[in-house]
Amino acid sequence: MCKMFAGQDPTRYEQVTRRLRLNGQSTSIRLERTFWGILDELADSQGMTTPVFMSKLHSEVLELHGEPKNFASLLRCCCLVYLENNSMNSDQLIAAE
Structure with missing residues (x-):
């Protein structure tokens, strides 16, 4: 079983840094x-x-819970x-067929 995980392409877990603005702040x-x-x-x-998605998410988290x-x-x-949601939706579609 571990070979399935250990054998994956190392580029999948390679760290990538992206620069963006979250609510006007460069990060x-x-x-x-x-x-x-x-x-x-x-x-x-x-x-x-x-x-845009990440900035909106950050704003909503600030509103609900404060700074993450x-x-x-x-x-x-x-x-x-x-x-998980995509998996559950797929399972429901399969069950409905």
Whole structure:
């Protein structure tokens, strides 16, 4: 089983830094390449660019909970929620057939 995980292409977990503006503040965020791909897909599914999506997310988190302690971790968890929701929706479609 571990070979499936250990044998993956190292570029998937390579760290990539992107510079962007979050609510007018210039910042850089470093995430694994795979998470950037998921965030790009997630933003696109919302009809936004990734920087616009992340800025909107940051604003909403500030409003609900205050400044996030680790925004990069929040982004990774957003990716997991997105994948989980897509998986549940796929399962429901299969069950309906």
